[in-house]
Amino acid sequence: MDQGHTAFLHHDLMFRHVFVEEGRLAGIIDRGDALEADRHYELAQIQLNLFDGDKTLLRAFLDHSGWPVERTSHAGR
Numbered sequence: 001m002d003q004g005h006t007a008f009l010h011h012d013l014m015f016r017h018v019f020v021e022e023g024r025l026a027g028i029i030d031r032g033d034a035l036e037a038d039r040h041y042e043l044a045q046i047q048l049n050l051f052d053g054d055k056t057l058l059r060a061f062l063d064h065s066g067w068p069v070e071r072t073s074h075a076g077r
Helices: 039-050 055-065
Strands: 006-009 018-021 024-028 035-038
Touching (some): 006 039, 035 039, 039 055
Antiparallel strands (some): 006 035
16 A cells, blocks of 8 residues: 555545534544544535535545546547
8 A cells, every 4th residue: 555645544434424514523422433534425425425426526625635546638528
């Protein structure tokens, strides 16, 4: 595993485990499934469990979190 991508992951993020107050993260609960792994593994969990597959929410998360991703254009495909 590339150590540059290794992170501590919650591994079970979903709306019931994330608390927001006044538009800001207030807390995260249930770390029972937490592990150290490639940080991109958590991205799939976030997309499926927290954003329910909504690409607009995923894009907003990526744009505001500083997650290192490259934007690609699929125009003309």
